[in-house]
Structures are given as structure tokens and as C-alpha cells.
Amino acid sequence: MRARLKNIRWEAEGINSYILEPVDGGLMPAFEPGAHVDVQLAPGLARSYSLVNDPAIRGYYEIAVHHAIDSRGGSRHIHEQWRVGQILDISDPKNNFPMVEDASHTVMIAGGIGITPMLPMIARLEKLGRSWELHYVAASPDRAAYVDRLSDHDRVEIAYDGIPGGRRLDLAAICAAAPADAHLYCCGPGGMLNAFVATNCDRPKGHAHIEYFSAETEVATEGGYTLELAKSGKTISVDEGETMLDALLSAGVDIGFACAEGICGTCEVRVLGGVPDHRDHFLTDEDKAANTSIMVCCSGSKTATLVLDI
Numbered sequence: 001m002r003a004r005l006k007n008i009r010w011e012a013e014g015i016n017s018y019i020l021e022p023v024d025g026g027l028m029p030a031f032e033p034g035a036h037v038d039v040q041l042a043p044g045l046a047r048s049y050s051l052v053n054d055p056a057i058r059g060y061y062e063i064a065v066h067h068a069i070d071s072r073g074g075s076r077h078i079h080e081q082w083r084v085g086q087i088l089d090i091s092d093p094k095n096n097f098p099m100v101e102d103a104s105h106t107v108m109i110a111g112g113i114g115i116t117p118m119l120p121m122i123a124r125l126e127k128l129g130r131s132w133e134l135h136y137v138a139a140s141p142d143r144a145a146y147v148d149r150l151s152d153h154d155r156v157e158i159a160y161d162g163i164p165g166g167r168r169l170d171l172a173a174i175c176a177a178a179p180a181d182a183h184l185y186c187c188g189p190g191g192m193l194n195a196f197v198a199t200n201c202d203r204p205k206g207h208a209h210i211e212y213f214s215a216e217t218e219v220a221t222e223g224g225y226t227l228e229l230a231k232s233g234k235t236i237s238v239d240e241g242e243t244m245l246d247a248l249l250s251a252g253v254d255i256g257f258a259c260a261e262g263i264c265g266t267c268e269v270r271v272l273g274g275v276p277d278h279r280d281h282f283l284t285d286e287d288k289a290a291n292t293s294i295m296v297c298c299s300g301s302k303t304a305t306l307v308l309d310i
């Protein structure tokens, strides 16, 4: 879908928000809290960004982008190249972080730019009159985006962990205080998500939800295996130093991808034979154990041959 970049706004140090409107002046496709869009930045360069605005607002999408110091091209491209008025190529909304709307209580925990999916969740929960709380940590006040939008709510805790006398969120205390049937959502840096997962291991299945915005596992570039493509009949070697996605694209295979780091699920392909070396954060542990699909952007192969359903 084509969208026009209508406005760019400074939200915090290193974080801008971007308002995208329909080119034809109509409505944007509806989305649910937690959804993201894939933004095509250049040929072979796409990134996923959470939608920030209230889902009830259909005239535009808002995304926010943190200019990562170690950017592999996505956030740097946006901060340096995007100009108001330009036309962008974005996907329809996708949701890997859906919210259970009828939970007795919702606990949201956000680190840094991980605040973004929480804002439409809060908008929806407020509209439904549901019980919720938010715990938000940023390095410092000038790096905390959207604090102004949270100031009306008394159920918000904000902590700063990068200033003298600052503090981290006490995840164990937050989780211990949450009602047994509450749903908990966490989006933030990998270390925070790992700590959250460890803290919530005794929660009922499906009550603790996490969203990665950058992967910290290593993408598989060991190579040394062969791909057999069942539909096209192609055989492709994956060499040391390249990803499975690199090898597929080099061989002219048309395959969709966005985040390129195992988060968004865009590049999922069915596996018909062999054993993948799963490196993604998208598939569940059960999915990975079943070995019936693979994220080709980041995963490798434990067997000499992997047969894919493409």
C-alpha cells in the first residue's frame, strides 16, 4: 500500500514519530492494538514498526523510530532520508502481539521504544473501561518518548535507569503483584525481555506476552548446507558467511521479508525435510520442536540438506 508521509515530530532524544496518511485521502485499513506495519525502505531493505495511534483513528498511521547507534540501515535511513510529502510503500497491518481485551487486568511493561505498542493498547483498554497499569523505563527523561500522552493516567510508573540515582523496573515485584489471571505484556530490549520471561515462568500459559523490537540472537551464517526447493526444483548451496535468505535471493527466489532478524514472521517458509537450526523470536517453542516451518532470514540448518516448500 502507498502512503504519504504527512508529518515528522520529535518525540525524544533519537526518537521521531511519523504520520502516514492514505495517498487517496481515504481511510487506512483497520488494525488491532499491538499491530505493526512493514515499511519498504529500499530494495532489499524493509523494517517493521508498531502502530502507535489509537486504532479508532482511521485517517492515518503513526509510527515511531528510534535511531539506533548500531543501525544496520533501517532507522538511520528513516532519520536521515525521510522527508515530509514523500510516498512510502507499507504493508497492511500485521499483529504478532495481540491483546486479550477481556482480561480482568492488563499489565504492560515497556523499555525504551518498546512503549510504542502499549499506546494503542491503553487507548483500547480505556475505551473498554478495563483495568490496566503501565511500567515504563527509559534511560533518562530526555530519552523517554510519549511521556506527555501518559501524564493523564495515574496507573503509570516511569523509571529512568541511565541517570545518577536512577533505577530499573522491579520486574519480580511487578509480576508478583499482578492478579493471578492478569495478562502481562512486555516490549523492550532483549535483556529486559529475558528477565521478564524468567520472572513469569509460573504464569498460566498464554498470559505472558512479549514483543521483540530487535533480536539479540545471532543470525545463522555458518552455511555448509544445501536447500532443495520442492516446488521450483532448484537446489541452492548456502555458503559460509551468508544467510539462507541471502542464498535464496542470490538464486533469484522471490521471497518476502521485512525485519531480517527473526521477529516479524514475514519470511516464514514450510519445511518438508531436514532439521532447521531455529534462531528466530517468532515461532513458539512448540513450533520450533515440530520443525515444520522456518524463518529463512535468520535460521540455518542442522542437517546437510533442508527441503523447503517453495
Ligand code: FES
Binding pocket: 256, 257, 258, 259, 260, 261, 262, 263, 264, 265, 266, 267, 268, 280, 282, 295, 296, 297, 298
Ligand atoms: S523477515 Fe522478519 S522474521 Fe524473517
